[in-house]
Amino acid sequence: MKTKHISIRTRIIAINTFLIAVFCIFVFAYLLPKIEDTLIEKKKETLVEVIRVSLSFIDTLEQEHLAGHISLEEAQSRAIARLRGLRYEADHQNYVFISDLNGKLILHPYSPKLEGTDATVLTDPTGRHFLKDMVTIAKEQGSGFVTYQWQYYGDKNHIVPKIGYVETFKPWGWVIGSGLHIEEIRNEIRRLETTITITALIFFVITTLLIVYVANHIVKPIQKLRAASRLVAEGDLRSTVQITSTDETQDLAVDFNGLIQALRKILGSISEYSTNLASSTEQMASSLNLFTTQAQHQSASTEEIAATTEQLSAGMDTIQRGTDEQTSSVQSLITTMNGLSSSITQMGQQVNETQNETSQITDLAKEGEQSLGQLNDSMHLVLESSNSVSNIVQIISEISDRINLLSLNAAIEAARAGDAGRGFAVVAEEVGKLADRTGSSIRDISQLVTTNDQQIKGGIQQLESTTRFIQDILERVSRMNSRMNTLKSSMTNQIQDNGNVREQLQTVDNRSTEIRDAITEHKRAVAEIATTVSSINDAIQSVVAAAEEMNTTSDQIALMAGEMQKQTTIFKL
The missing domain is CATH 1.10.287.950 (Methyl-accepting chemotaxis protein)
Known part of the structure; x- marks a missing residue:
């Protein structure tokens, strides 16, 4: 359909719809993914900060051991005891775990029975040996992130993505790690999507009504001028145009x-x-x-x-x-x-x-x-x-x-x-x-x-x-x-x-x-x-x-x- 046959009112409404659609596409296709990436990065920063705090505490104990104030075993015991009770984030359900460079699990606050066992054999629901991958990254790079699937806290039937971060404490040969669920991020994104959708619909209805009113205000004087022009083209010079608006259409009339x-x-x-x-x-x-x-x-x-x-x-x-x-x-x-x-x-x-x-x-x-x-x-x-x-x-x-x-x-x-x-x-x-x-x-x-x-x-x-x-x-x-x-x-x-x-x-x-x-x-x-x-x-x-x-x-x-x-x-x- 050629655009010259489309009325001004339809064009204005179409422009409004197009702009709102472009805005929604921008929000859902670009802005929300950016927000999600930003939140994930913040999660990663939180993990890094938690691990660095833990390493700082362990390093303090190492310095006391080196100074001869405590033995190595006592220092390691204090570190394990302190980190076993460490919880962070709003729900205080996130924890820190420890393994050695061979994958032997030293600390797991929620599964003490796994302590002393080979953690490299553990797999997530997709079959990935995530702890083995963590140990490998720690040995090769010193630190790094691993994404894997894990149960959502105590709900074993609810499997969600989780981000894990590990870093090596070389003096003791420990791998200190922790993980955060990114389900909260996705829930937040869903809430944002719902809010934005409702806001966009309300804005669309309001702007459409406003634009229809403005379009009628513009189109009606133009229609009067067009009708008068047709009469003049037919030779009738007796008609005049009466427009009560105070904009350019009145000047044209x-x-x-x-x-x-x-x-x-x-x-x-x-x-x-x-x-x-x-x-x-x-x-x-x-x-x-x-x-x-x-x-x-x-x-x-x-x-x-x-x-x-x-x-x-x-x-x-x-x-x-x-x-x-x-x-x-x-x-x-x-x-x-x-x-x-x-x-x-x-x-x-x-x-x-x-x-x-x-x-x-x-x-x-x-x-x-x-x-x-x-x-x-x-x-x-x-x-x-x-x-x-x-x-x-x-x-x-x-x-x-x-x-x-x-x-x-x-x-x-x-x-x-x-x-x-x-x-x-x-x-x-x-x-x-x-x-x-x-x-x-x-x-x-x-x-x-x-x-x-x-x-x-x-x-x-x-x-x-x-x-x-x-x-x-x-x-x-x-x-x-x-x-x-x-x-x-x-x-x-x-x-x-x-x-x-x-x-x-x-x-x-x-x-x-x-x-x-x-x-x-x-x-x-x-x-x-x-x-x-x-x-x-x-x-x-x-x-x-x-x-x-x-x-x-x-x-x-x-x-x-x-x-x-x-x-x-x-x-x-």
């Missing part, structure tokens, strides 16, 4: 609630701005449709002006041919004067019509310029709104970075806490995922806003270019109107001159020359008018194309605004 409040404000602003953006794009589309219609009307008017200028140019050619004929014959000039007057009158009417058309073109162009100005203002407002959205997206991006930093800090703290902090790691991971999803949505929104800004800026540039084209059209139409006024004035003078032509035949040749020159100039002016009208038509066609492209751009902006609204509608504020 406060930070989490602050994050929810910030997300509410930001997403509410984005929704409002996207709604305003959609409304602005609809207004812009309506203005563009009106502008396109007006531009198409202007294009039709310029085509009519072009046709009129072509007719005017053809009339000027006719007049020029007439003036050429006048210069060749004055009589022919008189004959054709009436026709010339009629042609000039018609041309004046055409000039008047042309002036009317140019006035209409001027009015339409001015209206188009005003519409473009309004559209330009709307585009700037949309650009400002888009910039506001960009700022808000930047704020959201910064908040997302802070969430990641908070998640990283929580993960670090959880790692420091070890297994007990894995719950914080789960919360940090959930918060990190939420931050990643929020960052992804914000990057999509930022990309949409960036595209929106670029297209709006492109639309503004096209509007400014179109405005300059229309202003140029107005200037050219104004110049054309001025020239038409000049032409009209010249035609009026020409008609007056035709009324007096019969009275001034003498000056017809000069006047014919002047008329021919004037007509040539007029023809050049008409050609310029035709060129200007053609340029106006081309400019208007460009304006129409730009307006259509701007209309397409506004549709794209509307789609992006709708997409922004969809992105924000998944959240419940």
Whole structure:
């Protein structure tokens, strides 16, 4: 089973159980054997001390013998008598025995009948010749320990391990020895084992109850945060976390609630701005449709002006041919004067019509310029709104970075806490995922806003270019109107001159020359008018194309605004 699927409560209880188990293993497998070894060593020290005291007493008697105060037999008798009554340890049942270097038993307080017999033939219940081994160690090493099996004091049926210690008293050839049962040590160890077991069980129950309480105190706030995080991941920002504790979980809950409040404000602003953006794009589309219609009307008017200028140019050619004929014959000039007057009158009417058309073109162009100005203002407002959205997206991006930093800090703290902090790691991971999803949505929104800004800026540039084209059209139409006024004035003078032509035949040749020159100039002016009208038509066609492209751009902006609204509608504020 993977540890990541184990709850925090179970982990804490498992850790407690593991630590108590390790403690028990340490006590039973290491500490108690060490205590047993220590107690056995103390038993050995007691044996050594008893034997050394006995040897000291025997050595005192030996010194008296050497000093001649007592005989050897008396000294040995005193030693045997004194050691026969020697008892030690709490029960006063332990004694000292004596044998010679050949294994002959000299003293045994509890079995006097064995005194004088060969003790090397004695065996313990396992068949070991323990006294023989003692004598051998005493002869070879001077002193040493032997472990053997023997009855527990007076109970012949109770056989237990016993430690014996022997040491040689060389002047007399004696082997002084004694033994201690280690059953007392084992009983003490058993009592310790029972006490430790009961204590460990009580400690385990108490610590388990305490740890369960602490685990519940830790896990419940984490479960609340986890449930709230799931709601946020599903788009519900209406929930908050209420934690009454005063530890780090309360700080985490406060930070989490602050994050929810910030997300509410930001997403509410984005929704409002996207709604305003959609409304602005609809207004812009309506203005563009009106502008396109007006531009198409202007294009039709310029085509009519072009046709009129072509007719005017053809009339000027006719007049020029007439003036050429006048210069060749004055009589022919008189004959054709009436026709010339009629042609000039018609041309004046055409000039008047042309002036009317140019006035209409001027009015339409001015209206188009005003519409473009309004559209330009709307585009700037949309650009400002888009910039506001960009700022808000930047704020959201910064908040997302802070969430990641908070998640990283929580993960670090959880790692420091070890297994007990894995719950914080789960919360940090959930918060990190939420931050990643929020960052992804914000990057999509930022990309949409960036595209929106670029297209709006492109639309503004096209509007400014179109405005300059229309202003140029107005200037050219104004110049054309001025020239038409000049032409009209010249035609009026020409008609007056035709009324007096019969009275001034003498000056017809000069006047014919002047008329021919004037007509040539007029023809050049008409050609310029035709060129200007053609340029106006081309400019208007460009304006129409730009307006259509701007209309397409506004549709794209509307789609992006709708997409922004969809992105924000998944959240419940």
